[in-house]
Amino acid sequence: MREIAVFSGSAHPELADEICAHLEVPLRPVRVRRFANDCLEVQLQANCRERDVFLIQPLVAPVQENLVELLLMLDAARGASAARTTVVMPHYAYARSDKKDAPRISIGGRLVADLLVAAGASRVLAMTLHSPQVHGFFSVPVDHLHALREFAAYFRRYDLGNTIVVSPDLGNAKEASHFASLLEVPVAAGAKQRFADDKVEISSIIGDVSGRDVIVLDDEIAKGSTVIELLDRLRERGVRSIRVACTHGLFADGALKRIGEQPDVLEIVCTNTVSIPESKRTSKLTVLSIAPALAEAMRRIHNGESVSALFDAS
Numbered sequence: 001m002r003e004i005a006v007f008s009g010s011a012h013p014e015l016a017d018e019i020c021a022h023l024e025v026p027l028r029p030v031r032v033r034r035f036a037n038d039c040l041e042v043q044l045q046a047n048c049r050e051r052d053v054f055l056i057q058p059l060v061a062p063v064q065e066n067l068v069e070l071l072l073m074l075d076a077a078r079g080a081s082a083a084r085t086t087v088v089m090p091h092y093a094y095a096r097s098d099k100k101d102a103p104r105i106s107i108g109g110r111l112v113a114d115l116l117v118a119a120g121a122s123r124v125l126a127m128t129l130h131s132p133q134v135h136g137f138f139s140v141p142v143d144h145l146h147a148l149r150e151f152a153a154y155f156r157r158y159d160l161g162n163t164i165v166v167s168p169d170l171g172n173a174k175e176a177s178h179f180a181s182l183l184e185v186p187v188a189a190g191a192k193q194r195f196a197d198d199k200v201e202i203s204s205i206i207g208d209v210s211g212r213d214v215i216v217l218d219d220e221i222a223k224g225s226t227v228i229e230l231l232d233r234l235r236e237r238g239v240r241s242i243r244v245a246c247t248h249g250l251f252a253d254g255a256l257k258r259i260g261e262q263p264d265v266l267e268i269v270c271t272n273t274v275s276i277p278e279s280k281r282t283s284k285l286t287v288l289s290i291a292p293a294l295a296e297a298m299r300r301i302h303n304g305e306s307v308s309a310l311f312d313a314s
Helices: 011-021 063-079 108-119 132-137 149-157 168-185 224-237 252-260 291-303
Strands: 002-010 030-034 040-044 053-054 084-089 123-127 143-146 163-167 187-196 199-206 213-221 241-249 265-273 285-288
Touching: 002 011, 002 123, 002 291, 011 053, 011 291, 040 063, 040 285, 053 063, 053 291, 063 084, 063 108, 084 291, 108 132, 123 291, 149 168, 149 241, 149 265, 149 285, 163 168, 168 187, 168 213, 187 224, 199 224, 224 241, 224 252, 252 265
Parallel strands: 002 053, 053 084, 084 123, 123 143, 163 187, 163 213, 213 241, 241 265, 265 285
Antiparallel strands: 030 040, 187 199
């Protein structure tokens, strides 16, 4: 790993530190400063020439600040003659803008992908993109990991004899089905219709959840509207207990508190793709680390080894 150089933006330095600890390489320093006209300047403060450069930066709030910072890091690495620059993006916020569902709007997921490539990205390492088509927005290779192995290892500690995995909508049903197969339990899904960013309706649950211990699996939780709506439908069908799991715990506008206050929700489990301050955490929250998986993928990319084994959660 001598020819590797790992840098982190401001979005999640704790995750970058953990990844570097697993790789047994130093996290190289980055200087970010703001000019009087509010423009950012980024300097990579280590040698990049002919090196395999990895830039760790999830696109999380403030998304636009972190995006511009990442673009400047990419341009700096290219200008410093990096041999290859891989963007390690545990969370891609613009992945939700993956289709044109109203007149005269931008498909932001594709646009930002083009910007990253134009700025100098040679490769992208991502975790649980919002939908399969986002992978195709990038014109460079994308290694797309998921956290199902980490979730499965965690939930196997419980008695799963009466458990069922529930996807909030049909769009996430394939991933929920894969997760259910790892746990060797059945799967169900909600029939969801979205009317606005924070207004959804789940008309029915496809599958028998009555009397079951439910694990709700979603790719991300932002305002929590979908989960709260799903909890109402699950209660109507007489479930015994509920645990909620998601890869990206954004938990905007007090969503973590609202979900945690639901008396029948025993636990909320997410990963550390998004930094959650201690002040916002609750006693019901468990955060799993995806640093080992990202570090192993980075090691394989650097050594020219297959990353496909990490795509398989078996």
